[in-house]
Amino acid sequence: MNTYDFELTDEVLGKINSFTRKPLTKERVYAFPIVLCDNETDRDGERFSESALEKLATLFVGKTGIFDHDPKGRNQTARIFDAFTDRPEGRLTSDGRQYVCLVARAYMVTTQANASLIAEIDAGIKKEVSISCSVGKKICSICGRDIYKDPCSHIKGREYGGKSCYITLEDPRDAYEWSFVAVPAQVSAGVTKTFGKAAPAQPELPQTAQLKDEHYDMLTLLKARIKALYEYAGDKAPCCKALIDTLPVAELIRLEKTLSAALTSPVKPQLEKAAADNNKYKTNKLN
Ligand SMILES: [Zn+2]
Structure with missing residues (x-):
């Protein structure tokens, strides 16, 4: 059971139908939750600030996602119709701050072609999501400079005087797309976040x-x-x-x-x- 599961109520269907040319009935819609990203430092030594996640929640509404696990599934898409940030009580990030994640709700029009995909999602198969967006500022945790405007010599992942260097992504300007990789539950951990298009599959x-x-x-x-x-x-x-x-x-x-x-x-x-x-x-x- 996913914490972010929801019912397809009339209100939810109304939101979905604000994105469709013709109104869809409940029978034709499959809707599901996804965690797009969070404020943990990722494998690239980058993390989103809380305000960046809030902004992304507005930018990702209406954006299309693709399913990457199967080349044939390339034309299977889902669209985000709602997004919000969540702060699970008592959950902290690895560096001790309040954990914040960006949760989205997406829908697909059910067809014969995506029946098995929907069954996979329904079966609680874990999801690896990668997102693509642009940000206006990248702040160095050591010197506080915006390395877009004023690059510094600090290296992500290194320690400086006991402080670890990472980049905080601020001021998202646009959200482009998200992709969704279904991975069998026993193989891999759940949702991970990546920034940009490249998603390294292995830890460094x-x-x-x-x-x-x-x-x-x-x-x-x-x-x-x-x-x-x-x-x-x-x-x-x-x-x-x-x-x-x-x-x-x-x-x-x-x-x-x-x-x-x-x-x-x-x-x-x-x-x-x-x-x-x-x-x-x-x-x-x-x-
Ligand atoms: Zn620096």
Whole structure:
């Protein structure tokens, strides 16, 4: 029994029918609850703030979800017709705050094609839900900066002075879609939340964490090298150096190549100019 189960009353049907072109009868509707996301820190080191969850509750109403477990089920969709946040009494998040989750109610029009899917949901098969949305702010738990506007060097999942670094997602701007993966109950734990489209199926492996560390070190070296190249090229403007810290890796690599090339190879236009001057000199001499 799902805590968020509900009856298909006339009032509920009325809400559903506000999304349909023609009114549906109770016999043609299958409605069910889903937990879309919560305020736990997820596998990506990100969590939604409470106010973000409240905002998402309004943004997700009317949004379509897809069923991912079966390629044939791709055209089976459900639509959210109601959403709200819930604060189960006494339940805390892993870092000790009041647990808040975003609960949605969705409906499907019953057809022969989705009868087995509905039976699976009815049988209480656990659901893994992934959502896709955009947010306006990403706040670092260590320095409080909005890393969209003002990136910092803190790494998600690392500890700084005993405080663990995670990102709080604030100010949701839009909700795009949600997808629903039915997993046999004995295989996996229940609802998980993911942000964005990529949903890593496994918890992070130690090798992944080590790779992240190595990448971070390489990135630090790369930035230091570019700053040194800038100085060597005679540009000591602090704004250029500050800019380097905000560039994505691909841009940094390109910048490093350009700067290295400019500093180590002869500069062609100058040679051409010298050649032109020589020719002019020769011409003058001849005259
Ligand atoms: Zn930070």
